[in-house]
Amino acid sequence: MDNIVNTFYDEIKDRVRESEYFTEERLELKPYANHHTIRMCEIAVIKIIKSRSKAGVRLEAAKRFLGLFKLEDEMETKKSDHLWAKIPFNKNTVKRFIENAKAVFEECYQEGAVESFGCCSRYMECSNQKKCIHPDIKEAQGCIYKHNLEEGRIFYGKNCTVSGNKSE
Numbered sequence: 001m002d003n004i005v006n007t008f009y010d011e012i013k014d015r016v017r018e019s020e021y022f023t024e025e026r027l028e029l030k031p032y033a034n035h036h037t038i039r040m041c042e043i044a045v046i047k048i049i050k051s052r053s054k055a056g057v058r059l060e061a062a063k064r065f066l067g068l069f070k071l072e073d074e075m076e077t078k079k080s081d082h083l084w085a086k087i088p089f090n091k092n093t094v095k096r097f098i099e100n101a102k103a104v105f106e107e108c109y110q111e112g113a114v115e116s117f118g119c120c121s122r123y124m125e126c127s128n129q130k131k132c133i134h135p136d137i138k139e140a141q142g143c144i145y146k147h148n149l150e151e152g153r154i155f156y157g158k159n160c161t162v163s164g165n166k167s168e
Contacts, residue, residue: 127157
């Protein structure tokens with residue numbers, strides 16, 4: 001099983017590496033007693049489970065990513081399991097997992113938690129453009145000043161709307 005798991009993970013990793021957001025820390029193969037889980041940006045996405053089938057493994061995918069993996073037509077579900085869908089382990093499904101891994105990774109990256117901060121060194125440019133200009137969309141989600149800009153509260157620059165901060 002380990003050989004199948006490692007080969008599958010390596011192929012997923014090769015595809016995810018194409019993302020501008022990829023870092024080694026954001027993709028993980030986590031071993032458990034009877035299965036391995038592929039986590040993307042701390043989100044469990046794929047389970048590789050030991051089985052008695054001919055392949056020796058079966059796959060499960062988090063249901064919320066089935067559309068991105070294009071696997072809705074391949075899933076087997078149990079009413080009792082609301083989070084995971086069983087996916088047959090075959091060339092077709094493995095190919096879809098690999099082909100779409102980058103899109104799923106980028107979705108996980110966008111969903112993941114970010115640390116809040118007041119503003120960055122671009123605050124004057126953001127004020128003058130009346131919007132956040134941070135190049136990293138994910139990191140910009142944590143900018144508190146961005147939320148002020150979106151509400152029309154501009155504290156700096158030529159577009160200042162907050163009294164007491166306007167340069168006369």
